[in-house]
Amino acid sequence: MTAPVKSSPLALTVLALLHYKPLHPYGIQQLIKQWGKEQVVNVGQRAGLYRTIERLHTGGLIAVRQTERDQQYPERTVYEVTDEGRAVAREWLDQMLAVPKGEFPVFPAALSNLPMLTPAEALDVLERRAERLAAQRADLASQLAAHTEDGVPRVTVIEHEYLLAMVDAEERWVRAVTADLHNGRLTWSPEMLAAFDEQRNAGAPEGG
Template sequence: MDAPYRASPLALTVLALLHHKPLHPYGMQRLIRQWGKDQVVNVGQRTGLYRAIDRLHAAGLIAVRETGRDQQYPERTVYEVTDAGRRVAKQWLCDMLAVPKQEFPQFPAALSQLLMLTPQEALDALGRRADALAATLEGYEAALEREADLPRITMLETEYLRAVTAAEAAWLRTVLDDLREGRLPWSLEVLAAIAGDRSP
């Protein structure tokens, strides 16, 4: 790698935006949201974006093109990608596409501790998640329908999110059915006894 900077979705997105044209941070954030990339990149807090920009700049992957101001806005720094930044961005992109990464999202972690709840409590919580997934899925479907005239390549991340969400929703329905029908029972007392038997 050309620079000692760790890949991240946000850093890759900044480099990709600057690959197309020089931008100031506000313009980057606006385009991320306008193009729907905030589905896959967290730009809820602008400080995270500024931090990524500072690190990319320190690593030599982006450079200041100009600093200007007008009557409506405070001073704005416009950044451009460097040759090193272009090389690193392509390397990161290929690695992220090719190599599955061991990530630690919160839902599987919560599932691993489900035994803390009673079956009814689990049913209630997972039922709320199923409702939320259904609403999210409707949103992805609407987005794909709304942007149907765009080239498919621009909507692949939404297709992926829809597929992953649909798969989770289908799996969750089977778990909820098993909980409702009593096919997935447990009791805290029995589990405590099992844990005691397996203690070293």
């Protein structure tokens, strides 16, 4: 008996694309890019996609449909989703949509160590982040506008709406923090943090 296949955004996307039609790995990678899904699914390294396909195949969620042979290309294995794969994909999708998952993104982890910088250094790096977020927001907004003009069904680009909303909210938050750093409403120093730590330890119960 094989172990259950662990869900992941890439594994779900592969199953979803194979719901659409049987595909070989290169076709899956190209379709992800054509449909703009590379913004939410990491397919930068083809090896990662092949490992995911192998896990799905070993787990019985996809099966080999046929092997294509063409003089212009190397031999290609075409996969199709199995009935079990369809059921598992629906379970994964339900869980991913309905249940918020505890994740550990890089930015909050970096923020938790902000006292390593001086307020002036923090202001500089966060202002640079805000500018990058602004460019990202403009790019996402442009893509969404183009999709709308082309009559693309909204449901096929709904993740772009989410990304735009998240980037917009983060940019506004970062700019609010940089404003507080600029005018001194948010500040710290080694002495201030040492005094706070000393006060906190003085109030802690012994042996705690």
